[in-house]
Amino acid sequence: xxxxxxxxxxxxxxxxxxxxxxxxxxxxxxxxxxxxxxxxxxxxxxxxxxxxxxxxxxxxxxxxxxxxxxxxxxxxxxxxxxxxxxxxxxxxxxx
Numbered sequence: 001x002x003x004x005x006x007x008x009x010x011x012x013x014x015x016x017x018x019x020x021x022x023x024x025x026x027x028x029x030x031x032x033x034x035x036x037x038x039x040x041x042x043x044x045x046x047x048x049x050x051x052x053x054x055x056x057x058x059x060x061x062x063x064x065x066x067x068x069x070x071x072x073x074x075x076x077x078x079x080x081x082x083x084x085x086x087x088x089x090x091x092x093x094x095x
Contacts, residue, residue, distance in 0.1 A: 008085070009061040015086050016068035023075045025051040027068070032056040044071040065089070 017027045032040040042056045053071045055064050069089055
């Protein structure tokens with residue numbers, strides 16, 4: 001991945017995290033441990049009526065974008081400002 005593309009991807013991660021927060025989803029970056037017998041993965045979940053997206057800190061920005069986009073699928077963000085790149089990504093995800 002080129003430096004310019006990496007920078008744009010990191011900016012997209014930041015924008016999607018901010019969008020998630022505006023939609024009431026807490027985004028947390030965690031060190032997900034991998035041990036014998038189980039493998040924790042990044043993704044969305046609900047804990048005590050609180051919507052969360054947990055991202056493994058070791059994931060590449062492109063993988064973080066995919067996880068955040070999946071968590072935002074189906075949410076109402078029509079009245080929120082999004083960059084054209086973020087809006088295209090989320091519209092593509094919707095089908």
